[in-house]
Amino acid sequence: MISTSIKQELRSIVGEEWFLETPEDLATYSYDAFLQEYTPDGVVIPETADQISRVMQIANRERINIIPRGAGTNICGSSVARKGGIIMAFHRMNRILEIDPESMCAVVQPGVVNADLQKEVEKYRLMYPPDPASMFVCTLGGNVALNAGGPRGVKYGVTRDYLLGLDVVLPNGVIIRTGGKTLKNVSGYDLTRLICGSEGTLGIITEITVRLVPLPSAKATLQAVFSDVDDAAKTVSSIIASGIVPATLELIDRVVLNVIRDYGGAEFSPEAEALLLIEVDGQSSALEAQGKSIEKFCKERGAIQVDRATSAEEAEKLWQARRTAFGAVASLRPNCIVEDATVPVKRLPEMIRKIVELADKYALKIGVLAHAGDGNLHPLIMTDLQDKKEIGRVDKALDDMYEAAISMGGTLSGEHGIGIAKDRFISKEFSPSAIEIMRGIKRVFDPNNILNPGSFL
Amino acid sequence: MISTSIKQELRSIVGEEWFLETPEDLATYSYDAFLQEYTPDGVVIPETADQISRVMQIANRERINIIPRGAGTNICGSSVARKGGIIMAFHRMNRILEIDPESMCAVVQPGVVNADLQKEVEKYRLMYPPDPASMFVCTLGGNVALNAGGPRGVKYGVTRDYLLGLDVVLPNGVIIRTGGKTLKNVSGYDLTRLICGSEGTLGIITEITVRLVPLPSAKATLQAVFSDVDDAAKTVSSIIASGIVPATLELIDRVVLNVIRDYGGAEFSPEAEALLLIEVDGQSSALEAQGKSIEKFCKERGAIQVDRATSAEEAEKLWQARRTAFGAVASLRPNCIVEDATVPVKRLPEMIRKIVELADKYALKIGVLAHAGDGNLHPLIMTDLQDKKEIGRVDKALDDMYEAAISMGGTLSGEHGIGIAKDRFISKEFSPSAIEIMRGIKRVFDPNNILNPGSFL
Numbered sequence: 001m002i003s004t005s006i007k008q009e010l011r012s013i014v015g016e017e018w019f020l021e022t023p024e025d026l027a028t029y030s031y032d033a034f035l036q037e038y039t040p041d042g043v044v045i046p047e048t049a050d051q052i053s054r055v056m057q058i059a060n061r062e063r064i065n066i067i068p069r070g071a072g073t074n075i076c077g078s079s080v081a082r083k084g085g086i087i088m089a090f091h092r093m094n095r096i097l098e099i100d101p102e103s104m105c106a107v108v109q110p111g112v113v114n115a116d117l118q119k120e121v122e123k124y125r126l127m128y129p130p131d132p133a134s135m136f137v138c139t140l141g142g143n144v145a146l147n148a149g150g151p152r153g154v155k156y157g158v159t160r161d162y163l164l165g166l167d168v169v170l171p172n173g174v175i176i177r178t179g180g181k182t183l184k185n186v187s188g189y190d191l192t193r194l195i196c197g198s199e200g201t202l203g204i205i206t207e208i209t210v211r212l213v214p215l216p217s218a219k220a221t222l223q224a225v226f227s228d229v230d231d232a233a234k235t236v237s238s239i240i241a242s243g244i245v246p247a248t249l250e251l252i253d254r255v256v257l258n259v260i261r262d263y264g265g266a267e268f269s270p271e272a273e274a275l276l277l278i279e280v281d282g283q284s285s286a287l288e289a290q291g292k293s294i295e296k297f298c299k300e301r302g303a304i305q306v307d308r309a310t311s312a313e314e315a316e317k318l319w320q321a322r323r324t325a326f327g328a329v330a331s332l333r334p335n336c337i338v339e340d341a342t343v344p345v346k347r348l349p350e351m352i353r354k355i356v357e358l359a360d361k362y363a364l365k366i367g368v369l370a371h372a373g374d375g376n377l378h379p380l381i382m383t384d385l386q387d388k389k390e391i392g393r394v395d396k397a398l399d400d401m402y403e404a405a406i407s408m409g410g411t412l413s414g415e416h417g418i419g420i421a422k423d424r425f426i427s428k429e430f431s432p433s434a435i436e437i438m439r440g441i442k443r444v445f446d447p448n449n450i451l452n453p454g455s456f457l
Numbered sequence: 458m459i460s461t462s463i464k465q466e467l468r469s470i471v472g473e474e475w476f477l478e479t480p481e482d483l484a485t486y487s488y489d490a491f492l493q494e495y496t497p498d499g500v501v502i503p504e505t506a507d508q509i510s511r512v513m514q515i516a517n518r519e520r521i522n523i524i525p526r527g528a529g530t531n532i533c534g535s536s537v538a539r540k541g542g543i544i545m546a547f548h549r550m551n552r553i554l555e556i557d558p559e560s561m562c563a564v565v566q567p568g569v570v571n572a573d574l575q576k577e578v579e580k581y582r583l584m585y586p587p588d589p590a591s592m593f594v595c596t597l598g599g600n601v602a603l604n605a606g607g608p609r610g611v612k613y614g615v616t617r618d619y620l621l622g623l624d625v626v627l628p629n630g631v632i633i634r635t636g637g638k639t640l641k642n643v644s645g646y647d648l649t650r651l652i653c654g655s656e657g658t659l660g661i662i663t664e665i666t667v668r669l670v671p672l673p674s675a676k677a678t679l680q681a682v683f684s685d686v687d688d689a690a691k692t693v694s695s696i697i698a699s700g701i702v703p704a705t706l707e708l709i710d711r712v713v714l715n716v717i718r719d720y721g722g723a724e725f726s727p728e729a730e731a732l733l734l735i736e737v738d739g740q741s742s743a744l745e746a747q748g749k750s751i752e753k754f755c756k757e758r759g760a761i762q763v764d765r766a767t768s769a770e771e772a773e774k775l776w777q778a779r780r781t782a783f784g785a786v787a788s789l790r791p792n793c794i795v796e797d798a799t800v801p802v803k804r805l806p807e808m809i810r811k812i813v814e815l816a817d818k819y820a821l822k823i824g825v826l827a828h829a830g831d832g833n834l835h836p837l838i839m840t841d842l843q844d845k846k847e848i849g850r851v852d853k854a855l856d857d858m859y860e861a862a863i864s865m866g867g868t869l870s871g872e873h874g875i876g877i878a879k880d881r882f883i884s885k886e887f888s889p890s891a892i893e894i895m896r897g898i899k900r901v902f903d904p905n906n907i908l909n910p911g912s913f914l
Binding site: 100101102103104105125146147149153154157158160161170174176177178180181182183184185186187188189190191193194196197198213214215217237240241242243244245282283285286289290342343344345346347371374375376409410411412413414415416417418426429430431433434435437438440441443444445456 | 557558559560561562582603604606610611614615617618627631633634635637638639640641642643644645646647648650651653654655670671672674694697698699700701702739740742743746747799800801802803804828831832833866867868869870871872873874875883886887888890891892894895897898900901902913
């Protein structure tokens with residue numbers, strides 16, 4: 001519990017109305033998209049880096065846990081007060097500070113919504129590539145803390161690849177600057193990328209400088225339906241081997257296609273075992289040829305139907321199935337666990353087969369969405385968190401799934417993070433010495449362990 | 458000094474002939490391309506990660522410094538025994554272990570030469586983009602330790618952007634694995650990128666997994682000569698603002714052009730104040746249009762001559778000036794200091810003006826080569842290291858130069874590293890707290906400070 005005098009100190013820093021503690025407010029901040037609830041002791045909403053610095057000095061002195069939280073869209077539980085403490089929210093720090101089209105970069109506060117930045121930079125014919133599914137809600141601060149990815153990752157990479165510099169408040173209240181505004185920088189240890197993906201455990205991000213790229217002038221969208229998931233996977237290999245790098249290369253498996261069909265989201269052949277949604281972007285002169293090549297690869301590999309959009313409306317229609325997928329799947333059972341196991345691209349068919357096998361073995365309903373171009377699978381486990389017996393089987397299936405992903409040279413998490421969702425699996429991926437190094441780094445930044453201490457370490 | 462019994466222990470691990478200590482051998486390993494000499498106490502050349510682990514256990518126990526060294530091409534002095542110790546060389550670990558065209562990655566040992574990897578992956582129509590000027594000699598282990606860049610950086614980024622995973626021997630001999638083979642990975646702290654650019658101070662890299670990209674099917678090369686350096690810089694901005702991202706965008710200033718002309722390297726108009734060498738790559742259908750657009754921008758911005766290559770031979774001829782530059786400059790005075798100050802792209806003309814001003818102020822001959830597309834300048838200071846008075850002025854000019862770069866939002870080093878060359882400047886870029894964090898990280902990995910302790914921290 002936090003004493004009245006400390007609450008008063010916090011209020012005097014951020015303003016009377018920006019420290020919350022009513023039961024309603026605490027309930028609001030008690031969970032994120034991972035859906036495990038931990039009631040915090042309070043919520044603080046600062047407006048400046050200086051306020052954050054002063055809040056952290058108090059927290060450090062009083063050993064109060066601080067858990068930074070953007071929009072709470074992460075699905076690994078990395079923004080909840082698992083060990084008690086104060087949630088720090090950033091919706092007062094939501095300004096785009098600068099867009100510099102000549103140096104192709106932007107400077108933003110952590111509370112800026114991803115899609116808002118995208119929209120602004122498009123006015124300069126520029127693009128900020130990372131596009132997590134939650135982009136209309138999630139914030140850049142959260143994106144950096146979780147190193148967010150998205151469908152465009154296969155061509156454009158993830159948040160880490162667009163970070164130039166950060167302002168960060170350390171747990172002791174000191175503000176440090178890492179990186180800068182230059183595209184190249186090899187000065188000192190790469191603290192920028194160390195903080196990226198650290199899930200709010202090392203410092204509080206107060207300013208972010210990102211790199212921008214030219215907005216592609218055109219795109220082409222195709223959809224191909226296969227009666228065999230291996231054919232779809234082989235098509236992915238053919239496309240990549242041909243030297244075409246699609247901006248998006250999404251795979252939907254039979255289980256999810258059936259759910260979408262039943263939901264009324266889209267129509268497919270009853271034989272459909274897999275669907276590929278493929279988008280290429282760039283200069284229009286090159287796209288026509290690329291679209292035709294992709295169509296050819298799909299047909300050669302046995303696609304039973306290929307549709308190529310010839311207008312923006314048609315493209316939107318092709319995206320329909322993919323966009324409906326989460327809603328359709330969520331409607332089926334009380335809960336849907338979105339997993340994130342990731343493997344080298346060529347092991348994708350093997351991993352999909354493994355998931356089908358696990359669904360069978362543990363009597364579970366598991367569908368697969370995949371960013372197939374980069375081997376990033378999202379197995380969707382349709383379940384009921386209240387059904388303890390079923391959840392026991394889910395846990396066993398997850399155990400086997402991560403074991404399989406790692407044995408194929410893959411990872412626990414491609415883009416969703418570890419948080420409290422996967423912390424018990426981390427020793428599958430890392431040796432005790434690697435984990436000890438990570439713990440040591442945590443101690444260097446945060447000797448009193450007050451920053452998001454419930455998260456993965 | 459290292460005792461006879463320890464030398465014997467080392468020999469028993471790596472093999473009798475792979476521990477060197479004759480004066481000739483020690484002299485060979487006493488300097489790198491930074492040219493400051495420190496005679497090491499010995500040279501050890503291991504063949505396996507296991508041997509390295511055993512060597513490190515002895516070094517850690519006996520507090521013997523170990524300085525890993527690839528081909529010694531770094532120009533910041535990050536591979537010399539400044540504080541004594543043993544140089545560890547990697548030419549026995551020079552095998553490409555795997556090229557996986559389907560998952561678009563390769564696994565190599567640290568001693569593989571950059572150009573050898575490039576050549577091998579081209580057989581699969583793939584490309585490993587980082588292309589430091591020393592690519593025909595330098596090794597991947599060194600590239601990772603220094604986070605090497607190169608002319609293609611403006612489009613393709615640097616070594617860090619192609620790293621998927623590492624095997625690393627810690628100073629205590631424990632081998633850890635970071636990252637993996639997947640394109641996406643957000644599991645735990647990003648140790649892979651923390652070790653990249655750490656200049657051999659955190660661990661010994663024994664295996665490297667890199668991402669590959671499709672080899673562009675064609676390229677177009679142009680050269681434009683300007684009578685005003687500002688016009689050249691504005692052309693760079695025009696090209697980038699148009700949405701074209703050249704693979705290479707090099708600038709050569711008047712001082713260097715004159716040296717090249719006098720050296721007989723190439724012919725230019727006597728009015729030439731700056732030259733741009735521009736290369737675009739990709740699908741041939743798009744390149745024709747891009748080449749024409751670039752030609753148009755150059756002429757609109759006042760280029761006095763524009764040449765567009767229509768064959769590989771013509772392209773090679775256009776590269777002639779750039780390739781001759783270092784040789785020509787080196788022939789002029791006993792020494793050439795290659796600097797690496799980097800600024801946001803739009804500050805490039807300002808930074809070039811600053812360098813001209815400093816040359817004048819301190820009576821020095823300074824030319825500029827620049828990877829203009831990413832703001833990475835290479836001021837070339839033609840001097841004589843024996844002339845103490847002149848070197849005093851060089852030091853003052855460097856001081857002013859870094860001050861200026863950092864005040865423009867730039868960095869001490871875009872791609873060459875800090876090493877012993879710039880360690881005294883590091884507090885210009887980083888606050889004491891940021892440096893303290895870096896020192897803390899160093900202690901976590903290397904509590905006895907035996908790994909390259911002479912380098913930047």
